[in-house]
Amino acid sequence: MAKPLALTSGEPAGIGPDITIKAWQRRKQEALPPFYLLGDAELVRRRAGAIGAEIPLAEIGRPEDAVAAFADHLPVIATGHSATAEAGLPDETSADAALASIRRAVADVTNGKAGAVVTNPIAKAVLYRAGFRHPGHTEFLAELATENGRTPQPVMLLWSPTLAVVPVTIHVPLSEAVAQLSTDLIVATCRIAVRDLRQRFGIARPRLALTGLNPHAGEDGTIGNEERTIIAPAVDMLRAEGIEVRGPLPADTMFHDAARRTYDCAVCMYHDQALIPIKTLAFDDAVNVTLGLPFVRTSPDHGTAFDIAGSGRANPASLIAALRLAARMSAAQAPPEAR
Incomplete structure (x- = not known):
């Protein structure tokens, strides 16, 4: 039997509780896989009242209890960190509650209790004020996945049925992104993307298209040389490894x-x-996926939306897509007897 998905609380004051409630309410018509929320059940009850949702909760102690509970109750596992923030108003409990939820989700997947990690949006500014030292979710998850002193290289994939994209550099200023860009980084990123597209998305021979860095992909060196000196050598190396890749191509076309x-x-x-x-x-159905980790992680491709938290207007479509994709990816990599 498939394992339940571990869903993190995200920023308690954001729309994470709202979209979690709405996703569970649509579990039957959307044919959602079983999941459990790692967070504060009382906060979920308060938020359900705020958005006018009647939702029965099952406060469970183990991930394996989530599958049986899911049909009639939203399963919730406490992390030991209460969240007292009101909708749209993060407080001193927000950072610890969000981080504890992520840590527990990773532990559950690593210990074989959950099939994948699905993360609700975090508020990085709130975490930074509490001493968080990572650029974002992606880098924090990589640290949590460190084993024997080796930290995996995380790669961000934004996936939808319409388009899938991978940025080589992520949460850094544009000037620093240009400084970070290298042939080795491009090659390593593409190798990870190809491996996971094969193993977790079932694409036997992934086709990659690489953008240029400069307008018109440098226009034969007249608008920058990075295409010639950095990107083209990466393309040559990848092709030599048998990877189907084109570029550098003008991003605007x-x-x-x-x-x-x-x-x-x-x-x-x-x-x-x-x-x-x-x-x-x-925008509504894109999913943030972290490649390169030893476990599956997906997330809605949007932020905390403090301005509409608790209003009932939050759209759960991206979370629903993230839950579905997490189940698909974890099933693809599971041995046949575990599916």
Whole structure:
């Protein structure tokens, strides 16, 4: 039998509780896999009241109890960190509650209790004020996955049925992204993307398209040389390994309908080059996936939306997509007897 998914609370004052409640309410029509929430049951009750949702909770002690409870109750496992924040108003309990939820989810998956980690949105500014030292979720998850002193290289994939993108550099200023970009980083990122697209998405021969860094992919060196000196050598190395890859290509012509049909994943040189097109084309159903980890992790591709938390207006579509994709990916990598 498939294992339940471990869903983190995210920032308690954000829309995480709202979309969790709405996703569970739609579990039957959306055919959602069983999941359990790691967080504060009392906060969920308060938020359900605020958005006018009647939702029965099952406060369980073990992940394995979630599958039986899920049909009629939203299963909740306490992390030992209460969350007292009101909707839209983070307080001194927010950071500890969010981080404890992530740590427990990773532990449950690592210990074989859960099939995958699905994370609700966090508020990085709230975490930074509490001493959090990572750029974001992705890097924190990589640290939690450290084993024998080796930390895996995480790769961010934004996936939707319309488009899949990977940024080579992630949560850094644009000037630093240019400084970080290297042939080795591009090659390593593409290798991880290809491996996970094969193993977790079932794409036998993934096709990658690499953007250039500069306008018009450098225009033959007249608008920058990074395409010649950094990106093209990476493409040559990847092709030598048998990976199907094209580029560097002008980013402004890579995302229209006909272009998207020529590749399975666009590998982009910096954050906004990747995220602007996918959030334009698939804002409601895009999913944030962390590749390169020893476990499956997905997340809605949006933030905490403090301005609408507790209003009932939050759309659970991206969380629903994240739950479905997590179940698909974990099933793809599981041995046949465990499916």
